[in-house]
Amino acid sequence: MGLNVHFLGLVLLPWIAGLFLSIVPTRFSKFFSIFLACISGFLALTFLSRVHGSDFSVAYSWFSIGPKSILASFWMNTSAQVLLALIHFVAICVQIFSASYLAHEPKIRRYYIYLHLFVGSMTLLVLTDQTWIFYGAWELVGACSYLLICFWHQKPEAIRAAKKAFLLNRLGDIGLLFGLIGLSMHFQTDQFSAMNTGLYGPAPFLVGLAILLGGIGKSAQFPLMSWLPDAMEGPTPASALIHAATMVAAGVYVGIRIFPLTSEEVHLVMGGIGAISLLAGGVLALFQSDIKKALAYSTISQLGLMWMGMGSDVSLMHLWTHGIFKAGLFLTAGYVIHSVHSQDVNQMGGLRKGLPIPALAYAIFGAGMMGLPLTSGFYSKENMAGYLWTSVDNSSYALYYEGLLLALALGMVLTAWYISRQFYLIFLGKSRAEKTPDSAGTFDLGLILPIGALAIGSFAFVLGNPFFAYFDFPTFEPPSAWLIWTGISWVLGIGLTWLTRGWVPKENVQFWPNFWPNSFQYVLMKSRNAYWIETRIYDRAVNGIARLQVIMAHLSAWVDTWVVDGILVGLTSWLSEALGRGISRWQSGKLASYWVLVFITFGLFLLFSLLI
């Protein structure tokens, strides 16, 4: 198979799969879906091994607009390859997990179609080189996210959350749209790969900022972060794929794409937003009673960490490791929810006995999140610190980088605290449940297998170091003092967990929860004002003008009847009466006299026209 055909298959298969599933009977949809997802994954894996870490690009002509031809071009560089691998790895795990998790869901076919559409859009987003296709795919993943959040569309919370997610994303997308237009204007091309900073210099600050706005929406960074916890209304496995591992990482990916194209100031803004999100997400994760929402905040916090990498290689590295362990955390949480039939941490505790395998898996993923040694999370986090540390030495904004390092140091304590605390609240201590889990102890291979695969993948020697070496990632060594602090942060975090073990949050705390809903309400209220203007002012004015015309018409009719007509009628009736008396003499009944009259008139007319 030629490389180009292989590539096309890779891009198109998820779409074909989605279409195909729509004609397959629901009973078989699980089987076909998993099968097709595996084939997609296989195609991706074999393709990656064929290009073997080197860049691959291909372009098809799509359409032309004026002198400009718009290419459907693709550029598979290192970051695209890493994301492609991540998407397919997590997607297959999620597909398998969903078959058991949603075994009794009557609409499962629709769910699987959405998953394939998502993978197709995400593949397009990652691989395309064309700014416009990038934007298109960006919107499409948002739409898939919408569809999956409101998958259970009878639930009012779900549809509210879906709408919120879509609108907040759209807000960012406007920034992305104009940012991308600005980017292609600046570089005189709409291919990412052809953007030449040597020739045109880095993109203007505002352009970078606008693109970051898009990323903020997608990655649920400060201040557009509140949609992600709400989005947990969707099915848990879908959350694992979309709202933990891949789609939200697209916001980081766009940062990676523009990293070489923008100036340091843009990177600093990105890092600053990341730092705020890291801390805010970390704090809020502590105050959630819903374990999925806690994980959502931890996602925001970890995405903030990636943003602190400013789109450099360390961002990509953490994107990869986080994708695996966070998907694992979500699937494990799904397992727990599946057994306990509750998402509330108040109904959990002491589950290590009933659910030993999830407990073990959760511990592994949690260790990855904390960045304990042996996990790949350890390396990505240390590299992050190393990157910031070297920047302190090389940049004129040293103080800023030191501030970011401080935030990172704090963030590490927070991370260790909230994840170990969550582990404690779910699996350790005494049970707080009103009734014991009914399916505790059951062993469902369909659930265990994907979790196991992700758990193994979380170890550094499996999908960590060898993977980084394969793609030739640069390493940034932090000084040994930082390593000591890392150790202290684990101890501090776990110690804080122990100190606060008796405190179980009763509700889900949100920071300024009504800000965005109120903003929507405000816009809606304003729209009522617009309608008020429309009906009360415009329409009344229009009708008023029309009515004025009618009044004028009546007035003129009155004048016409009583004044003009009165005079005219009076005059003419008098005239015609007088004339009639005169003419009646001619009306003697003889035809001849009529003819005389006709000829005289005609003659007069002729005379008149001749004289003229």
Added chain:
Amino acid sequence: MTSFMLLSLLIFIPLVGSAIVGFGFAKSYDRSVAITAVGLQVLLLAFIASAFQVGEGFQFQESADWIHLSLGNLGHFSSRYALGMDGLSLPLVLLTGIISFIALWNSKEIKEKTAAYYGLVLLLNASLMGCFLAQDMFLFYVFFEFMLLPMYFLIGIWGGPRRQYASLKFFIYTLVGSLFILIVMLGLSMAYIDPYETALLNGWVRAGQNFDLDALLSVQKAVSAGEIPRNLLVHSFDISALSDVNNCLPGTIFTPNSGWLLAGMSGREWGFWFMFIGFAIKLPLVPLHTWLPDAHVEAPTPISVILAGVLLKIGAYGWLRMTIPFFFQEALQHANILAILGALSIIYGAYNALAMKDLKKLVAYSSVSHMGFVLLGIAAFNVEGWQGAIFQLVSHGILSALLFLMVGAIYTRTGDRDMDSYSGLAQLMPRFTLISGIAIFASLGLPGFSGFIGEFFSLMGSFTSVYVQPGVAIFGGLGILLGAGYLLWTFQKVYLGPLYLRDSSWNLADLTTLESISMYSLGICGILLGIFPGSLFRISEAFVLQWINHIS
């Protein structure tokens, strides 16, 4: 030169159909006859489209003497029955055929006076065709005015409870608009000469002989030097003659730099704004739009479909075909104002749509908002903007027709258009929900659907344009956020959530086959155009480049 008179057939097929149906010859088969007539027209259109040479100018041209007056010292006035089709009219003519067909197809709800109804719809179709095909402005004007008549009766007889108010409002608004156009049209034809016919009258060129550029320039030179006696000048309404400012006689108010000023504006500026306003009413542009929601709300569904799908496009067509070519420099000078008006329309329309509870009004205001993108694109005066605007015309024609069919499908089942009266329809009508979801996501500009391409290129054109301030484009861009707001809100309220019906006796059966076919075929059109926008861009490119290259 085709001798088949293909374009005339496009107009006369529905006209003949209208006569057959309208005078009652079709008896109880009026619906079938009407559908057959438009079906034939669509087939003919398919043939014409396949024979159309992409990249060429006007094709399938027909021309016949119609009115020729000699007015002594005022010169000769000539108006010809001239038809032609180029890259701008072809997509719109195709749209007219397809939308009319679908509207007739979905006219089952009309039960009274069917003969008159189908006759009037065919008449409307014929005059719409004429508008898009006329190459003579007087002929265009005749079709343009004539369109009012069937529309007035269609709303006024088969409309809702406030139909009389709505139809009268529509009539008066449009009449005022055409008055503006009429004034400029008469003024222009007095001020301009038709170089070819003038040469013909003066014997400089024989009939059938090639009239080349040199001959044209020599005539124009003679005219500007005042060498031709006034009674030997031919004034015409030929659109291409009026599009060339060099055909203007010296010393009229439309002569460039004539020094004639009224309220600080030159005669040409007045002409531009008059024509602009005349067509803006048809578009409709805020603040001249208030007839539209009323007309839509009262019109029966198929008429709403034609109104939104085709009729509104004539406004933009008039700008692109006449207003801007006639007054190119003036339009270019005021590009930024045009863009502001467009952006205002987008935001204002979207805001109003957001406040609506009546589904039909919501779609009507969304039309106002979406047509704002057309003006925004036109104001850009670059290839992206113009192509985007033309694409948006076609895309909106398809999608708004789909949205109105969607509202119609609910309305025929419930008799209620208030979106608070029902929710959770997805549980009862899955097929309907799917196509409605497609319509809604396509309208809010999701990539992969046609709405995205139109909005995207209009926005991109205006943002990169040198004539428009970027802030205006960004302001207009907020419309895509508001658009997502009101459309998703509708989707969520009507289709999602727990099932609720205000009146439990409503029978909300899923779409009939008839409805499914028309709605899904429109949806597929929207998707195909969204994935292969090049098919449309290719057709309209020659027209766009002709005028965009005119700038330099």
